[in-house]
Amino acid sequence: MPHRNAPLTETGRLRLARCVVDDGWPLRRAAERFQVSPTTAKRWADRYRALGEAGMSDLSSRPHRSPRRTPSRTERRIIKVRVLRRWGPARIAYLLRLNPATVHRVLTRYRLARLAHLDRATARPVRRYERAAPGELVHVDIKKLGNIPDGGGHKVLGREAGRKTRSGAGYSYLHNAVDDHSRLAYSEILPDERKETATAFWARASEFFARAGITVQRVLTDNGSCYRSRTWRDALAAEGITHKRTRPYRPQTNGKVERFNRTLLDEWAYARPYRTEQERRDAYPAWLHTYNHHRGHTALAGKPPASRVPNLTSQNT
Known part of the structure; x- marks a missing residue:
């Protein structure tokens, strides 16, 4: 931004205009003195005659009327x-x-x-938040995923042939826990979503976070039956962890783990055509390690979750 006293700021324009109007300089001489074109010198001189010093200020470039603007x-x-x-x-x-x-x-x-x-239900702007330190809040969720039949599904065999092998393949349940601050994730592929399975998963997830130096204070889940059970409640209470549940039909409240679910679908589950369910499962640990230690996260300025968890530095291989 030019200095206020530089030529052809408000001060420079006033000096030019006074040379022409008050002192009677020819336009060409004034233009040469202030290193502008004669047309520019004439414009500021005319503005000074009509408006005085107030005319030296920049005027809005907005048109007086916009006949083509949308009614x-x-x-x-x-x-x-x-x-x-x-x-x-x-x-x-x-x-x-x-x-x-x-x-x-x-x-x-x-x-x-x-x-x-926007929030889908209320159309109000979604309030973004992030906890100040690892462990203040961990998001937990279950993602149901259809198994791949032996020989491959429709991505390998084509849609018509894939339909014939689809029945009887069953489902897998990905139990996921994501730290709110660091986005560090712990995940397992399990056979169901019963309360005993979910509680056992959390025991292993809690150990994982503890090894990373993270003390979990709160856990946020949806209102699934396994998370409303006494077994789940007692397991968290035994560790001194506060359990919070989202409001019904508000999955965005648990948005960190919901976004993790979408990422794993795009970058692992559907990233390439697998020929068997076991082939896909074998690829999961490597993908999860890449997510935690190497994959840049947009919310972390392009750094991986491990960058916010110092105790994981030695495991970053």
Whole structure:
């Protein structure tokens, strides 16, 4: 940003204009003195004659009228559809027969939050948070995943042949625990989601976090039956851990582990065509290690979760 007393700031413009108007300098001489074009010198001289010193300030470049701007009535319709239906620009444009770029400009002009930043149930902006230290909060969840039949599913055999092998393959249950601050994850593939299975998983997860130097203070889960059981409650109470549950139909409250679930689906479960369920399971420990120790996390400035857990440095191999 130029200095206030540099030529052709407000002070420089005033000096130029006074040379022309008050002292009678020719435009070319004034332009040469202040190293501007004669056209520029004439503009500031005319502005000084009309407005005085106040005319030396920059004026808004906004046009006095915008005949091609979207009518106010159309803007109100766009906003109404966005608020009531929570649609994106393309769907709103299709409904109102407008250009998606026009709809996007209107939404941006009125600073309406992106759909990804809104709560689906209430349309209110989602409040982002992060605990200050590892162990203050651990998110726990179960992801149900269809098993791959022997010989492969539709990604290997094609959709028609894959349908014939789908039945009877059964399901696996990924029990996941993710630390809120570091995003460090502990995960196991287990055969069911019963209370005994979930409680035994937490005992092993708790040991994993303890070895990493993390003392768990709170655990957040959804309202699944295994997490409402006395077995689960007593297991956490024995460790002095506070148990919190999300509100019904609000999975975003447990968003850290929900995002982990989506990541493991994209980068492990469906990352390549596996021919057997065992082949996919064998690839999971290596992927989980990469996630914790090597994969950059956008919420951690491109660093892996282990970067926030000093005790894991020696395990980063």
